[in-house]
Amino acid sequence: MVYGGKLSKACEPCRTRRAKCDFISPECSQCLRTKRKCHGYRDTEGLRISDMSAIVVKKFKARSDEDSTNVPLPASCPDSSESGGPLAISPVLTVPIDDRAFYYFRTTFVIGNARSFRYLESLYEYGDMDDHLSVSIRAVGLASLSKAARSTDLENQAMRSYVAALRMINLAITCSNVATNDTTLSAIMLLDQFEKIIPPTARTTQAWTNHLNGATALMKMRGRHQFETKAGLEIFIQMSSHLLVSCMQHTIALPEDYLTLRTYATNFLDTNDIAWRLSQVTVRYIGFRAAIKSGSLFDTDTIIATATDMDSEMVALMGEFPPEWMPSHYDFYIDYRLAEGLNMVRAGRIPLLDLIREQCEAAPVSSGSCQEFERYQCVQRVKDNVAEMAGLICACVPQLAGYFPFLGTGSSPGSPDSYTAPGSVKDMKLELSNEASAYSLLWPLFTVANSRACPEDVKTWIIGQLRILGKLLNSEQTLEIADGLARGEERDIWSVYALLGSICYSVTGA
Known part of the structure; x- marks a missing residue:
């Protein structure tokens, strides 16, 4: 007898879509709402235990016959016909791949360290899992699982689910009622996440947006x-984060319609929250860069003053983090998200500091004048600040990358040399709980190493870490970026942010 496990009493459409069935007679609310035929509810007692002996024996014999034609028996193995004994049957319980993909997605993105799609838990609770959302979740789950298992077959299945989800979303947005549902916008964000995990073959900058x-x-x-x-x-906050990155990537101003919605959103958000205040500085920074690019802001002194003012805001913001959020002697944070949030602020300062340095070095001044001395002091302050941010970001690597089990005792922070990764990447394997946190390191580390003010020894160490993380995460993009840094190539940090994936930061602020 084979135990079938605890079975759901839900109707077939709800079981297929993983929706919450309310068991109302004669048809459940989910089927009525979606205008599907409700097949009724199952009698689980009659299905719980069933005699599968004949089926199992038949499957085993079929598999044995197939294997015997391809794999010869070892010399030490007696012929079954000679032994005359019955075949030993050891049925193995396996979890369907769809279930594995669903739980992998939930563990990584809903309840894991990233929690980028944590709001999906509430959608499931209320049964709002439309088909296009379910298929999108399956696509992302299979894509993530394919990278973890390094499976081409799973990646192909993920691509098929992605194409199906894209077709269903295109159909959904043609209906005004469905287009504005939470499920539709969530599905679109999921496909964006899919393209970060499995980038299109011929990917352009515009394709990301x-x-x-x-x-x-x-x-x-x-x-x-x-x-x-x-x-x-929460969907608005996540979508806002992606919109900010898109505008930074293309150096364009934020749409006025979005800014109007954002202003109205303050009625529902804690505007004193550090994440929200950081996003406010980011909004200013986006407009600042767009003004410089368009030529409406061109005065060197005004540019330096504005950038310095924004940098001061970010310094003040860092000073308001509660003491318990600060790292201990070994830069061990009480919560991964705190380290990730601080790194986002630290890395966000670097492009502002680089802009100040570039303007100071490019502006014509009289030799030996007071202005020349002030510019020199300004450049030195920038270099000192970049070095400080670099040290703090590097100090987070052991915890966020999961190096702690491989570190020796007695080392103290203070330089990148204090944090040496294992001698061989083969000795390491990222735990599921560390995978999202390791991804969150990629962009801050790149931003530091990409800065001309980054100390050379720190840059060399970061390149090594990016190569290790690229292999652990099976990320070709990370390895390519590390090689580019080693060759001395400079890249736009926001394009790299888009390439490496910004999903880890999508819930840190709008």
């Missing part, structure tokens, strides 16, 4: 009603 452009239009269509639920508010 394709889904975001459509989602931005949907944000406008959703209007003020999207703030009425917790899930809707």
